[in-house]
Amino acid sequence: MVARASPSLSVELNGLKLKNPIIAASGTFGYGLEYAPLGDLGKLGGMVTKGLSMWEEKGNPPPRICETPAGMLNSIGLENIGMENFISQKLPQLIQYDTAIIVNIWGREIDDYIKAAERLDGVNGVAALEVNISCPNIKKGGITFGTDPSVTFELVQAVRGKTSLPLLVKLTPNVTDITLIARSAEDAGANALSLINTLLGMEIDVSTRRPSLANITGGLSGPAIRPVALRMVYQTAKKVNIPIVGVGGISSVADVIKFMLAGASAVQIGTANFFDPTICWRLVNELEEYLRNENISDVNQLVGALREE
Amino acid sequence: MSLPLRKQNSIAPGYWLLSLKSAQIASVATPGQFVMLKIGKSFDPLLPRPMSIHSIIKEDNHRLGFTILYKVVGKGTRLLAEKRSGESLAIVGPLGTGFNLNHIASGYEPIVVGGGIGIAPLLFLAHELVEKGQTPTVFLGANSQEELLALDEFESLRLTPKVSTEDGSKGVKGMVTDLLASYLDDSKGSQGEIFACGPAPMLKKVASLAKSYGLKSQLSLEQRMACGLGACLGCVVKIRNKNSGHSYQRVCTEGPVFNGEDIIW
Numbered sequence: 326m327v328a329r330a331s332p333s334l335s336v337e338l339n340g341l342k343l344k345n346p347i348i349a350a351s352g353t354f355g356y357g358l359e360y361a362p363l364g365d366l367g368k369l370g371g372m373v374t375k376g377l378s379m380w381e382e383k384g385n386p387p388p389r390i391c392e393t394p395a396g397m398l399n400s401i402g403l404e405n406i407g408m409e410n411f412i413s414q415k416l417p418q419l420i421q422y423d424t425a426i427i428v429n430i431w432g433r434e435i436d437d438y439i440k441a442a443e444r445l446d447g448v449n450g451v452a453a454l455e456v457n458i459s460c461p462n463i464k465k466g467g468i469t470f471g472t473d474p475s476v477t478f479e480l481v482q483a484v485r486g487k488t489s490l491p492l493l494v495k496l497t498p499n500v501t502d503i504t505l506i507a508r509s510a511e512d513a514g515a516n517a518l519s520l521i522n523t524l525l526g527m528e529i530d531v532s533t534r535r536p537s538l539a540n541i542t543g544g545l546s547g548p549a550i551r552p553v554a555l556r557m558v559y560q561t562a563k564k565v566n567i568p569i570v571g572v573g574g575i576s577s578v579a580d581v582i583k584f585m586l587a588g589a590s591a592v593q594i595g596t597a598n599f600f601d602p603t604i605c606w607r608l609v610n611e612l613e614e615y616l617r618n619e620n621i622s623d624v625n626q627l628v629g630a631l632r633e634e
Numbered sequence: 635m636s637l638p639l640r641k642q643n644s645i646a647p648g649y650w651l652l653s654l655k656s657a658q659i660a661s662v663a664t665p666g667q668f669v670m671l672k673i674g675k676s677f678d679p680l681l682p683r684p685m686s687i688h689s690i691i692k693e694d695n696h697r698l699g700f701t702i703l704y705k706v707v708g709k710g711t712r713l714l715a716e717k718r719s720g721e722s723l724a725i726v727g728p729l730g731t732g733f734n735l736n737h738i739a740s741g742y743e744p745i746v747v748g749g750g751i752g753i754a755p756l757l758f759l760a761h762e763l764v765e766k767g768q769t770p771t772v773f774l775g776a777n778s779q780e781e782l783l784a785l786d787e788f789e790s791l792r793l794t795p796k797v798s799t800e801d802g803s804k805g806v807k808g809m810v811t812d813l814l815a816s817y818l819d820d821s822k823g824s825q826g827e828i829f830a831c832g833p834a835p836m837l838k839k840v841a842s843l844a845k846s847y848g849l850k851s852q853l854s855l856e857q858r859m860a861c862g863l864g865a866c867l868g869c870v871v872k873i874r875n876k877n878s879g880h881s882y883q884r885v886c887t888e889g890p891v892f893n894g895e896d897i898i899w
Contacts (some may be wrong), residue, residue: 387882401867
């Protein structure tokens, strides 16, 4: 019997080419270099940086994290080293790895996003931008950009006008109908959508009667949110024509396949990096093994291949 | 990496000593460093636990493995205590910036202060100090004699720890910081440095004593962690900046050991 050819793992997200669909998610992989001692970053489909602002952000006071059943809450407060420090200190080291470096950007005003997009446009080594319109931790008049379809449209359109890089827009699940926000981002020129960000949550320490986080509320992530994320990817895939990157609690190759069947063209691995620090590399291998065993020649055949009858 | 558990035994009610085999970790670990330890494959508990290295296991001068001394405080440590020899644990390490011993020279007095389970990283430190030809002055405190851990281990290094218990069942009745305060009062002008680990209120008191007696202090802090690798930014403490203001630094990377004078409590 002739040995089967290696299955094709490469995916294309409307202008962003990835060698495989496994991407490390923003906020869980630092600036990439933190995980470089554990594996070859060049084997990953891509990595998304910690969310960057044009300024250096100190973040929230501790405690910032709290474990919950099959999940965790965080309220880091968007701490980051600032765009210029990232470009001068981290990016030159990162670009030696043959992986898609996706820079996550955020701001407090639309103008902050515009400045970040302008600054990164044409910077060597940046493969794409991921626009964080969904962080629940910083209050902007009490409302997050990504909870309002028209604000989402305005923001994404403004960023779109300032960069030729592929734009991923990362959506918040803390809305009534995520597909409305997804449509707005698509209409405004997003290349692809990443969903979901964390679910707003809270925990209390009964012994002290205090909130477990200094910020009181925080974002829930981990396996606990996976069914919510899967449902949102499924619903959104039916409503948009741009690729979806599934994220939310993925911690096994079966999870990767579920998100692809629901309509995701690629996935991001987040909280699992914390409890299983070499998982991204393992998933690349296990996905290839799965395709080989199932006699599937191209990973794209899984996208949206859910059987519904 | 997955490490085989060599043995695990309870050394006092609720306190366990775990031995793990890893020449790789043991050969490069320094006092004050820690490992991230994932207890089983379950999602509850989800996150690995940071555990400081208590001692290095040596045979014929080869570093073969290390021990972890811990107290059962919650679900994770309760499950960890059920692990037996032959089982394996997923471990990443050694991690973090431990005690800085580079500047230690003769004519210098290291003062080691441990409270409760905070003595965990201090045995490794005491070993290293003794190997460098130092004779640290050791203060150990606990709730009761029963919880005064590893005393004989310090004694086998020919050290004579000064001991306090809150219930007075061993040594001086009271807090270990009271012992330290009276010692510092009696030995004014000593050229030394304090190395401490214990509960936050104790460390805060140690930092203020060190300051009032003009001594430097290195304090090993504890904080909830998710990754232990410097990526999640979950484990920060507030640190005074050189010029003005403050920044948050990671207990897992810049720490767990910080200079006492830099910490904003």
